[in-house]
Amino acid sequence: MTLITLKLSxxxxxxxxxxxxxxxxxIIIGVSALLVMNTFGxxxxxxTMQEIETFGPEILMVVSGQARVRAGRAIQAEQTTALKLxxxxxxxxxxxIQLISPLYTGSSIVRYLGKxxxxxxxxxxxxxxxxxxxxxxxxxxxxxxxxxxxxxxxxLGYKVxxxxxxxxxAEGQHILINKLPFTVIGVLEPIGVDASNQDQDxxxxxxxxxxxxxxxxxxxxxxxxxxxxxxELVPLIEKQVDEILLKRHRVSPKEKGxxxxxxxxxxxxxxxxxxxxxxxxxxxxxxxLIVGSLGVTAIMLLSVNERRxxxxxxxxxxxxxxxxxxQFLIESMVISLWGGFIGLFIGLLGxxxxxxxxxxxxxxxxxxxxxxxxxxxxxxxxxxxxxAYKASKIDPAILLKGL
Amino acid sequence: MSKILLQLREIKKTFQxxxxxxxxxxxxxxxxxxxxxxxxxxxxxxxxxTLLNIIGLLDRPTSGSYLFENREVSTLSTNELAKLRNEKxxxxxxxxxxxxxxxxxxxxxxxxxxxxxxxQEDIYRAQGLLDRLGLKNHINLKPAELSGGQQQxxxxxxxxxxxxxxxxxxEPTGNLDSQSSREVMDILTExxxxxxxxxxxxxxxxxxxxxxxIKILKDxxxxx
Ligand SMILES: Nc1ncnc2c1ncn2[C@@H]1O[C@H](COP(=O)(O)OP(=O)(O)O)[C@@H](O)[C@H]1O
Ligand SMILES: [Mg+2]
Numbered sequence: 001m002t003l004i005t006l007k008l009s010x011x012x013x014x015x016x017x018x019x020x021x022x023x024x025x026x027i028i029i030g031v032s033a034l035l036v037m038n039t040f041g042x043x044x045x046x047x048t049m050q051e052i053e054t055f056g057p058e059i060l061m062v063v064s065g066q067a068r069v070r071a072g073r074a075i076q077a078e079q080t081t082a083l084k085l086x087x088x089x090x091x092x093x094x095x096x097i098q099l100i101s102p103l104y105t106g107s108s109i110v111r112y113l114g115k116x117x118x119x120x121x122x123x124x125x126x127x128x129x130x131x132x133x134x135x136x137x138x139x140x141x142x143x144x145x146x147x148x149x150x151x152x153x154x155x156l157g158y159k160v161x162x163x164x165x166x167x168x169x170a171e172g173q174h175i176l177i178n179k180l181p182f183t184v185i186g187v188l189e190p191i192g193v194d195a196s197n198q199d200q201d202x203x204x205x206x207x208x209x210x211x212x213x214x215x216x217x218x219x220x221x222x223x224x225x226x227x228x229x230x231x232e233l234v235p236l237i238e239k240q241v242d243e244i245l246l247k248r249h250r251v252s253p254k255e256k257g258x259x260x261x262x263x264x265x266x267x268x269x270x271x272x273x274x275x276x277x278x279x280x281x282x283x284x285x286x287x288x289l290i291v292g293s294l295g296v297t298a299i300m301l302l303s304v305n306e307r308r309x310x311x312x313x314x315x316x317x318x319x320x321x322x323x324x325x326x327q328f329l330i331e332s333m334v335i336s337l338w339g340g341f342i343g344l345f346i347g348l349l350g351x352x353x354x355x356x357x358x359x360x361x362x363x364x365x366x367x368x369x370x371x372x373x374x375x376x377x378x379x380x381x382x383x384x385x386x387x388a389y390k391a392s393k394i395d396p397a398i399l400l401k402g403l
Numbered sequence: 404m405s406k407i408l409l410q411l412r413e414i415k416k417t418f419q420x421x422x423x424x425x426x427x428x429x430x431x432x433x434x435x436x437x438x439x440x441x442x443x444x445x446x447x448x449x450x451x452x453t454l455l456n457i458i459g460l461l462d463r464p465t466s467g468s469y470l471f472e473n474r475e476v477s478t479l480s481t482n483e484l485a486k487l488r489n490e491k492x493x494x495x496x497x498x499x500x501x502x503x504x505x506x507x508x509x510x511x512x513x514x515x516x517x518x519x520x521x522x523q524e525d526i527y528r529a530q531g532l533l534d535r536l537g538l539k540n541h542i543n544l545k546p547a548e549l550s551g552g553q554q555q556x557x558x559x560x561x562x563x564x565x566x567x568x569x570x571x572x573x574e575p576t577g578n579l580d581s582q583s584s585r586e587v588m589d590i591l592t593e594x595x596x597x598x599x600x601x602x603x604x605x606x607x608x609x610x611x612x613x614x615x616x617i618k619i620l621k622d623x624x625x626x627x
Binding site: 002005009011014309310312313316318319321322323376397399400 | 408446453455456459461462481485486487488489490494496500502503504509512513514516517520521522526561563573586599
C-alpha cells in the first residue's frame, strides 16, 4: 500500500483531532486502569510468593495471644503470658518436628560508639537461623552452650549492622543492648519483610535465655517456630501441637492463649482477598472499556453523518459498499487502538511510578498488555459495526440533491 | 461499433413519502450518441437531478429499460454498478464535493483507490490533468485554500482520471461567478471536442448554448 492510498483511505480519522481525543478518553481510562490493576495483581502475587518463600511451607508458628491472619499477614492481636519456655521443650518430643525454636520479641535501644538505634530484639535458640533458612554474611550462628549458658552474644540484622557499623566489620565488636554489653558474633544477609510482617533486617537476635532473664525479665515467650520434615506433615503436626499445648495449659480450645499459623493460611487469605479485589477491578475496567467504546460508537455515528457527502462521493467514484464498510470498521479500530496505546503508555508510567513507591516488585506485565490490546481491538471492532453499517447504507443519490 | 452510448426507454421513477406516491419521472425516452454534448434544462423540481442519478448509475429507475454501451444496466447489482461507475462515468457536482482533508492531487486520485493500487504513473497523470486545467501550482493545496472555480476544476480532473466514456455535470456552474463559469465551460467544450460525451444539467441558457443539443424536462417528461 502506498502512502497516498493509506491517506485517501484513512486520512479522515485525524481530521478532527480534539474530537478524536475526546472519543477515546474512555478507552484511555479503561485500558490504563486495566493495565495498572492487573499488573498490581501480578506483582502482589509475586510479592506474596516471595514472602511465603521466606516463611516456608514447612514452617509452623505458634504465637501467644489471639493472633489473626489479617490482610495476609500474621498479626498478634494481644499479648498473653500463657506460652512458656517449657512448652517449647515439651513439643520437641513430636518426632516429625525437625527444628524448633522458642521466640521472645521485645524492643530495645542498641548502642555502638555513641550511635543509638531502636530495634527489635528477638530471643531465639541455636536452631532458629537454620529453621528460617537465614544465611550469615559475617561470623557464625549461636552455639548450644551460649543458649543454655545465658551468654550475652548477638547476631545483627543487615540493616542494624549497616547503621551501627557501616562498612566496618561487626564481628567481635561490643554493643550495648539496653545498657548491657553484648558481643557481636554474626550478621544476617539482607532478607526484607517476610510474611510475619517484620523487617527481618531490622532486628537483633540473642539467646532466648538471655532475653528472658537479663534483658526483659519475663517468664513467658511470644511464640514458637517449628519446622517439619515435609510440608505434607504440617496439618498433622498442627493437630499434635494443639493437643499437647491444650493439655499442658489445661484449657478448653475456646479459651486457649495461643494460635497456630502456617504459610498456607497466609497464602489462602491473600489469594482470596486479591482475587476479590482483582475481579472487582476487572469488571470496572471492562465497564470503562465498554463505556469508552460506546463513546467511539457515538463519535463515529456523528462522523459518518457529517461525512455523508464524502461517503456518497466515494460511492459515486466506484467504491463498493463493502469498501465503505471496511473503511469505517478500520477507522473505529484505529481510533480505539490509538486510545488503547495511549492508555497502555499511561498505565506503564503509572506502574513504573507506583510499584516502587509501594515497595511492590516490578513485573513486566506482558499478559495484561496483551489482554488490554486484544480487548481494545475487540471493542474497537464492536464499536465500529453499527456506524460502518450506517455508512455503507448511505445513498449516493444525495450528492445531486439537497446539497 | 454502435454510435449509441446510452439509451433510455420509458424510464419511470417514483418516490414514496408516507402513503403518497410521487411519480417524478413519467416515462423518459432518450438516446445519447458517443461524442454528444447534451444540455438538460427545465424548472426546479422537474426531475433533472433524479434523471441524472439514474443515467449516472447512482440510482435505479422504478421501471423502464436503460442500455449503457448496449448493456442492460437497470438490473445490475450494486457492486456491478459501482464498478461501471468507476470505469465509465465521471461526475461533476454543483457543490464540488471535494474531500476537505485531502490535497487537490489526492482528491483527483480518489477514484483510482477503488480500481486497484495507485502507482507513480497515476500520480504523474493526475499532475498532468491538474496542469492542463491551469492548477499546476495548486496540486498540494487543500480545497479550502482554492477558489470556487479552482475547486470545480479539481473536481473535473477527478472526473477525468479514469478516462470515462461519459461525463455528467449537475449545475456545474451553479456556485460560480460568471468568469469562472466561462472557464469551466471552456474546459468542458474542449473536452467534448476531443470526443468525450457530456451531459450537463443547467438553468443558465448561456451555459446550455455550449451544448449541441438541448432537452427541456418539465414535470417528469421531456417537452422538447
Ligand atoms: N428521495 C426522494 N424522496 C422523495 N422525493 C424526492 C426524492 N428525491 C427527489 N424527490 C423529489 O423529486 C422532485 C424532483 O427532484 P429533482 O430531481 O432534484 O429535480 P431538479 O433537479 O429538476 O430540481 C422534487 O420535488 C423532489 O422533492
Ligand atoms: Mg437538481
